[in-house]
Amino acid sequence: MRRALVLGTASCALLAPALAVAQTWPDKPLRIMVGASPGGGTDILARMLADKFAPSLKQSVVVENRPGASNTIAADMTAHAVPDGTTLLLATNTGQAVAPHLLKLKYDPLKDLQPIGLVAVMPNVLVVPTTSPYRTLKELTAAMAAKPGTFKYASSGIGSTQxxxxxxxxxxxxLKSIHIPYKGSSQAHMDILSGQVEMMFDSTSSAMSQIKAGKFRPLAIAWDKRSPELPDVATLAEQGIKGADVQTWYGLYVTAGTPRPVVERLGAELARVLKLPDVQERIKGLGGEINPLSLEQFAAMNRAEYERYGKLVRDANIKAE
Structure with missing residues (x-):
């Protein structure tokens, strides 16, 4: 009885600081780190979350863009931040699942970043500028076959889902096309529109505005189904190309070591925001889907995606150029 009492008292003593932090958190402004330049899909979603978090948390929430190194600069800063729950990271599978297999990092994405939740999943879409002579995927691939190694495709960086x-x-x-990396989708878009690069396997979250504006022509969806926002665009598989489906997912993270009550509070805040009708409509408009996951489910997905993309990187012999 006495031993149980002592253990119980000790447990309460250990929990007290964490509970105290949770009750007073957040006591200073928050920042959401983004590993891409302003205007891209990650930036759009991060600013949407910041706008929704601020009134509820009663603190200002700013978005800090740190593009480069396949989204890992922002992730590195988050991994090495004070674990008080005020430095968040809106990451994609680029930084969390692909880049670790290509770059030598100063942090462990599975150990140094605490998963909070999945924000959205967006299919990638193969686009060309509307000034392009290629109106269908069949026309594009025929031209690529006729001139091997001359076509260029843009991406938001080495190791990105693009x-x-x-x-x-x-x-x-x-077929063989040449990879041209940029520091974010918005920069890549400029060279596609100017005709310097022929195509891009962009996420719908960053490409949709250009598609709706009539500047990009979508040729194929890299998903197992058509996008509700682009119902007339066939998937790669429907057009005879299998094994090339790549999606972009967006997840929220915090520095590892953040007190568990704060992690749970952030998870609850994200879940609340993702239920808001205007948020759901915004993500749908970007061609994405919301698939709510618990903290544990998202952590498991994060690890599984790390392994899956590691295999894809090896199979496709992708290198950090």
């Missing part, structure tokens, strides 16, 4: 999608396409079709 990069992986392009190399998976090369592998699945037996």
């Amino acid at each position: 990069h992986v999608g392009g190399e998976a396409f090369n592998l699945s079709t037996g």
